[in-house]
Amino acid sequence: MSNIISDYVKLLRLPGLGGLATPAIFGAISVGITDLSILAILFLIGAFSVIYGFVLNDYADVEIDKLTSELYERPLVKGTISKKTAVFICFICVIGAFLSITLLYYNSVITYFKLLAVLCISLAGIFGSIYNLYGKKIIGSDFLVAISNGLIILFGALAVTQETTINVVTWVIVLLTFNQLLYMNAIEGGLKDADHDYKLNVNNIALRSGVKVDKKENLVVPNIFKAFGLGIRFFSALLVFVPFVFFGYSYEIWQIAILVLLILGVFYSTIKMLNMKKFDRSKLRKLITTQAYLRYSMVPIMLISIIGILGGLILIFYPILWYILLAPFSGEKLFKPRM
DSSP, X not given: OHHHHHHHHHHHTGGGHHHHTOHHHHHHHHTTOOOHHHHHHHHHHHHHHHHHHHHHHHHHTHHHHTTOGGGTTSHHHHTSSOHHHHHHHHHHHHHHHHHHHHHHHTTSOOOHHHHHHHHHHHHHHHHHHHHHHHGGGSTTTHHHHHHHHHHHHHHHHHHHOOSSSXXXXXXXXXXXXXXXXXXXXXXXXXXHTTTTGGGGTOOOHHHHHTOEEOTTOBEEOOHHHHHHHHHHHHHHHHHHHHHHHHXXXXXXXXXXXXXXXXXXXXXXXXXXXXXXXXXXXXXXXXXXXXXXXXXHHHHHHHTHHHHHHXXXXXXXXXXXXXHHHHGGGGTOOTTOOOO
């Protein structure tokens, strides 16, 4: 019984939901919403969306995952959870997300923005599904999943705002999220799977750029691919300061200093990863996790003007606590997830 429970925990990515399900919450906070009941519903919607995306991805990538020894323990790969069950879970997640939206809108006036919010999350689901099902065959499909996650931020803002326009902070967070997902899938994913993607004729930016792993396990990363990855990071670094520099968004000097340190940490980890000489998936996983958490922490720091220092600290550290509490149920070692 414990084995099947851990398999479901792995499949649903429960340990990672603390951070992965927050995009809609960030969108809501960016327009001034801090009501915990509203944020809790948005977290639930985000959780359904994340679970749907990951389970559908596992369903679509079963054959590819079988080529990587480190992924043999994935429930769909080893067959402890059937593909039919995975499809059923995806269906439940769609129903759960829209029922949660109905709860969010209960007893409120349905505005134009609320209707746009439903359109955003629907398009997010469509783009994400196309990526999961056909992304391995479509070069540049990484842009689809990036757009999908940006739309979740926009959904969170549109669904709850009382204003007639969306502010610049929201749009900056949308673009930061887009950049991060594009980087995660095109750059990090391209490097992490470079040892086997070519075997299944995967058509992605990494392989087209010349990324490869030779017979001696040397990792070859062309300069054009490095430039693409660093370009995404540089654009994000500039975006972080747009609200403060050009739109008079209130801040403290220490806030800016922390953001600068986080950006430097992201760049250091990025450069280190892009210049790896030997293919080492374990090392890649650590660098990917480090970059993801540093980049994630920027948004709570930016939102401190709205939620205060305590609120910012909660948003930064609760995903870690969530992970520590739930990771043991997955049977995985702490901070060593299989990717």
